[in-house]
Amino acid sequence: MKSYPSVHTQAVVLKRSNFGEKDRIVTLFTQERGKIAAVAKGCRDIKSSRLSTLEPGNLVDIYLIVTKGLPILTQAKLVDEFIQTKQSLKKMKQLLQVLEIVDALSVEEENWEVFQGLSNILHNLNTLPTHAQIKSELALLVEQFGFQHVSDTEYQSVGEYVSSLSDKPLHSYDFLTLKE
Numbered sequence: 001m002k003s004y005p006s007v008h009t010q011a012v013v014l015k016r017s018n019f020g021e022k023d024r025i026v027t028l029f030t031q032e033r034g035k036i037a038a039v040a041k042g043c044r045d046i047k048s049s050r051l052s053t054l055e056p057g058n059l060v061d062i063y064l065i066v067t068k069g070l071p072i073l074t075q076a077k078l079v080d081e082f083i084q085t086k087q088s089l090k091k092m093k094q095l096l097q098v099l100e101i102v103d104a105l106s107v108e109e110e111n112w113e114v115f116q117g118l119s120n121i122l123h124n125l126n127t128l129p130t131h132a133q134i135k136s137e138l139a140l141l142v143e144q145f146g147f148q149h150v151s152d153t154e155y156q157s158v159g160e161y162v163s164s165l166s167d168k169p170l171h172s173y174d175f176l177t178l179k180e
Contacts, residue, residue: 007064007071009033010079012118013056014103018044026054026073027103028062031115035106038064038073053078057085057095059122082126091125094134097159097170098125101138104166105145117141 011028014035019025022044028036040054053060053076063075085091098121106114121137138158139150147165155161163169 005066006074007033007062007066009062009064011036011060011062012099012102012115012122013054013058013060014099015056016054024054025070028060029102029106029115029118030062031112034109034111034114035103036064036071036108038062038071040073040076043073043076055081056099057082057122059119080122080126082122084127085122085125095122095125098122098134098138098141100170101142101158101162104162104168104170105142105147111144113144114141117144 009030009032011030014027014029016024016026019039022042024040024043026038026040026043028038030036043054054073058078059080059082061075061077061079062073064071064073082095085095098118102114102118117137117140121134121141124133124137135158142158142162143149147161150158150161153161155164159170
């Protein structure tokens with residue numbers, strides 16, 4: 001029987017999608033490996049301890065088994081769920097925008113600066129930041145990915161800039177906008 005290496009690290013859950021009857025594919029951003037998609041087997045089962053742990057925006061301690069295909073997420077422990085952020089529609093909208101921007105720009109490679117920048121934004125969103133603080137931290141995060149600062153481009157917002165870089169529109173802003 002072949003043994004596969006295991007990985008223990010902290011990660012931010014970027015997004016998730018259902019796979020099969022009880023499984024989920026979770027996209028994570030880690031410090032050591034950048035963006036990773038992993039299979040969380042059985043996490044949609046009502047008895048699963050990972051059911052609420054693998055929600056977007058959560059900071060988690062994870063154990064992965066690296067396989068030939070997608071890594072298998074065997075354990076996940078909640079480090080911080082940023083509860084204050086998730087109790088406000090405005091902050092939740094900002095959180096989803098941040099997660100979508102990181103997902104659109106990230107690749108599978110070590111990126112300690114981006115992980116720290118993302119962690120800082122998540123912690124600041126959980127407190128009482130101003131819109132200008134979050135906007136400047138997002139611009140810095142885009143710069144940490146290796147792109148030029150938003151103020152040095154012709155784009156008016158970080159969202160427009162990221163949309164042009166990833167060649168696809170960002171949907172998180174529209175997702176939580178109240179229509180009259």
